[in-house]
Amino acid sequence: MKLWHMAAVALGLTVLAPIAQAAPKAAQKSAPIEQCIYCHGVDGIAPDAEVPHLAGQNERYLLNQMMAFRAGKRPHKEMRYMSRHMSEDEIAAIAAYYASLPR
Numbered sequence: 001m002k003l004w005h006m007a008a009v010a011l012g013l014t015v016l017a018p019i020a021q022a023a024p025k026a027a028q029k030s031a032p033i034e035q036c037i038y039c040h041g042v043d044g045i046a047p048d049a050e051v052p053h054l055a056g057q058n059e060r061y062l063l064n065q066m067m068a069f070r071a072g073k074r075p076h077k078e079m080r081y082m083s084r085h086m087s088e089d090e091i092a093a094i095a096a097y098y099a100s101l102p103r
């Protein structure tokens with residue numbers, strides 16, 4: 001599990017490196033979590049029945065889901081877009097953040 005994750009991270013960094021170099025400012029400036037609120041709620045409790053709650057979910061699970069959206073393994077138009085606009089570090093930080101929220 002851990003090895004697989006490290007491999008995925010390494011691969012992601014290699015693939016994304018040219019893109020990150022092209023627009024480092026834009027990527028850093030956007031605070032992606034602000035865009036999650038619209039669908040997943042300020043406190044990670046989604047107001048819409050079709051959107052999953054993220055608050056109190058397992059950190060590892062959240063991370064894996066975002067990586068799956070990003071890789072296209074879990075298909076979903078919006079989440080694919082969102083996950084591709086987050087760096088590996090942002091995904092890890094966001095997973096930890098939502099996992100820390102009370103349900």
Ligand code: HEC
Pocket residue numbers: 032033035036037038039040050051052053054062063065066075076078079082083086094
């Ligand atoms: C346009 C609405 C929208 C936005 C914006 C959005 N999401 Fe989602 N998200 C969804 C929907 C809908 C799903 C359920 C996808 C499915 O049906 O497979 C989802 C699923 C997820 C999941 C998987 C949850 C689970 O229980 O499996 C995670 C994690 C997640 N989103 C994180 C985020 C993060 C982090 C952001 C901000 C960077 C974000 N989302 C922004 C709509 C959104």
